[in-house]
Amino acid sequence: MVETSENVQKIRRDFPIFSRLENGKRLVYLDSAATSQRPVQVINAVRRFYEQMNSNVHRGLYEMSEEATQAYEDARSNIASFIGAKPEELVFTRNATEALNLVAYSWGRANVREGDVIVTTEMEHHSNFLPWKLLATEKNAKLEVVKITDEGLLDEDSLDEKLKLGPKIVAFTHASNVLGTINDAKGIAKRVKDAGAICVLDGAQSVPHMPVSVKEIGCDFMAFSGHKMLGPMGIGGLYGRYELLEAMPPFLTGGEMIKEVHIGEVNWNDVPYKFEAGTPNVEGAIGLSEAVNYLRSLGMDWVRSHEKELTAYALSLMVKESSVQVYGPLDVEKRGGVISFNVDGVHAHDVAQILDTEGIAIRSGHHCAMPVMDRYGIPAAARASFYIYNDKEDVEALIKGIEKVKRVFSVE
Amino acid sequence: MSDDLYRELILDHYRHPSNFGHLKAPTGKYRDSNSNCGDVIQMEVRVENGKIEDVMFTGVGCAVCIASASLLTENVKGKNVEKVLEMGEPDVLALLGLKSITPERAKCAMLPLKVLKMSLLQEQKQA
Ligand SMILES: Cc1ncc(COP(=O)(O)O)c(C=O)c1O
Numbered sequence: 001m002v003e004t005s006e007n008v009q010k011i012r013r014d015f016p017i018f019s020r021l022e023n024g025k026r027l028v029y030l031d032s033a034a035t036s037q038r039p040v041q042v043i044n045a046v047r048r049f050y051e052q053m054n055s056n057v058h059r060g061l062y063e064m065s066e067e068a069t070q071a072y073e074d075a076r077s078n079i080a081s082f083i084g085a086k087p088e089e090l091v092f093t094r095n096a097t098e099a100l101n102l103v104a105y106s107w108g109r110a111n112v113r114e115g116d117v118i119v120t121t122e123m124e125h126h127s128n129f130l131p132w133k134l135l136a137t138e139k140n141a142k143l144e145v146v147k148i149t150d151e152g153l154l155d156e157d158s159l160d161e162k163l164k165l166g167p168k169i170v171a172f173t174h175a176s177n178v179l180g181t182i183n184d185a186k187g188i189a190k191r192v193k194d195a196g197a198i199c200v201l202d203g204a205q206s207v208p209h210m211p212v213s214v215k216e217i218g219c220d221f222m223a224f225s226g227h228k229m230l231g232p233m234g235i236g237g238l239y240g241r242y243e244l245l246e247a248m249p250p251f252l253t254g255g256e257m258i259k260e261v262h263i264g265e266v267n268w269n270d271v272p273y274k275f276e277a278g279t280p281n282v283e284g285a286i287g288l289s290e291a292v293n294y295l296r297s298l299g300m301d302w303v304r305s306h307e308k309e310l311t312a313y314a315l316s317l318m319v320k321e322s323s324v325q326v327y328g329p330l331d332v333e334k335r336g337g338v339i340s341f342n343v344d345g346v347h348a349h350d351v352a353q354i355l356d357t358e359g360i361a362i363r364s365g366h367h368c369a370m371p372v373m374d375r376y377g378i379p380a381a382a383r384a385s386f387y388i389y390n391d392k393e394d395v396e397a398l399i400k401g402i403e404k405v406k407r408v409f410s411v412e
Numbered sequence: 413m414s415d416d417l418y419r420e421l422i423l424d425h426y427r428h429p430s431n432f433g434h435l436k437a438p439t440g441k442y443r444d445s446n447s448n449c450g451d452v453i454q455m456e457v458r459v460e461n462g463k464i465e466d467v468m469f470t471g472v473g474c475a476v477c478i479a480s481a482s483l484l485t486e487n488v489k490g491k492n493v494e495k496v497l498e499m500g501e502p503d504v505l506a507l508l509g510l511k512s513i514t515p516e517r518a519k520c521a522m523l524p525l526k527v528l529k530m531s532l533l534q535e536q537k538q539a
Contacts, residue, residue: 348474349451350418379473408423
């Protein structure tokens with residue numbers, strides 16, 4: 001215990017944000033599922049880029065531009081290796097949302113025909129639901145949605161049933177941003193491939209929090225966001241299996257993504273540049289690469305076990321409160337460090353606002369996953385989420401904050 | 413600052429809202445939600461000769477939103493439609509007994525008035 005705490009103290013010193021106060025109190029940041037904080041190493045890497053080599057990439061022949069290009073491509077290699085991919089299989093995007101849309105627009109439009117089946121799940125963030133819904137509408141295809149169980153797991157029977165329909169695409173999340181559920185990505189990917197479909201994984205909530213290798217999982221595409229894993233905002237990635245990326249038409253068009261443009265004929269650039277139209281987010285890539293180094297130095301196994309410990313501790317205290325409803329599986333082997341909850345008779349907004357008076361930052365609302373809210377028949381939920389800089393003290397602050405909510409609203 | 417958001421007035425109206433339910437014969441009705449938090453309010457009005465004869469609401473929301481709807485419906489009963497259409501944020505804050513509110517919570521507080529105005533405009537169109 002003490003060891004973990006000392007570790008966390010050391011980590012916290014790398015995050016300048018923790019020197020600010022929240023409503024005059026120590027900042028207890030429990031909203032990393034929305035966006036993580038960034039360590040000084042990442043901030044400095046971005047700063048170094050602008051101070052020492054700012055120039056556009058892939059175009060200049062002068063020294064500085066070569067350096068910038070090198071740094072950008074080194075970042076790609078480093079981040080790709082972090083997720084078990086080859087550099088040419090990593091397309092830089094703004095975030096997971098853009099990555100998922102890229103797959104739906106490019107692969108989807110080229111391959112989905114009228115009457116085809118597209119499968120997603122009830123557990124998805126809107127960004128892994130709406131692109132598929134739109135694609136289905138545009139192509140007159142069928143959108144099928146895998147159900148979730150009361151416990152908050154993907155319903156195996158429902159999944160089997162959908163796979164039997166012979167879908168073209170199956171898109172699902174690795175870890176839920178509401179229920180915390182960690183899906184067996186490898187097992188599901190295998191079943192999806194056996195069913196002859198393309199497997200699209202939303203890694204936005206898994207890549208930051210546990211070891212993830214696309215090669216090991218065997219998915220065809222995976223989306224993730226840099227800002228949820230200590231990196232800058234506005235940078236994310238799409239992993240795509242090389243043969244698939246090769247065969248896909250471009251998503252956005254313009255500069256950088258071509259080899260030759262003539263009035264009558266256009267030659268697209270090689271993968272992944274074909275999908276990176278326009279000037280890319282170079283500082284973002286460099287910052288994210290530094291974030292990956294930081295996570296590597298901690299070890300993703302440590303990150304996962306640290307969050308597991310905090311989640312188990314928080315759950316053990318929260319389930320004792322009869323007026324607190326916790327959503328998602330209670331077994332920490334099946335879930336990550338995201339805990340959505342409600343206090344009886346109190347709206348999630350009010351929970352969040354009262355916690356804020358104690359310096360505790362959590363999120364409240366539908367978390368861009370309204371189908372999940374519908375599934376549990378709730379308009380909203382409060383959500384606390386943990387990361388490397390949280391410790392047991394933060395969990396205890398959360399529990400004390402919930403006690404205050406109950407006092408203010410006279411909840412028994 | 414936000415500690416005094418949760419004074420008795422707001423908590424009372426949240427726990428026991430006035431005019432919560434449906435009207436028998438509304439002349440106007442409107443429902444809307446806040447995109448980010450999922451607060452939903454429906455207002456039903458009965459307008460006669462340009463005056464609000466009766467108004468009731470249903471919905472789910474946070475304490476600020478529900479208290480605002482409750483206090484607002486109490487306040488506008490018997491008022492001229494034109495007067496209500498002129499109401500704005502200062503009026504709602506006054507009803508709630510608040511001096512100021514953060515931008516995020518302003519959305520919660522203002523949803524009921526927004527929906528009420530829409531229900532009145534809708535009924536004007538039909539009349
Ligand atoms: C599971 C999941 N998928 C996708 C996203 C979208 O991420 P972004 O907003 O960075 O594109 C999120 C963000 O909250 C998420 O939690």
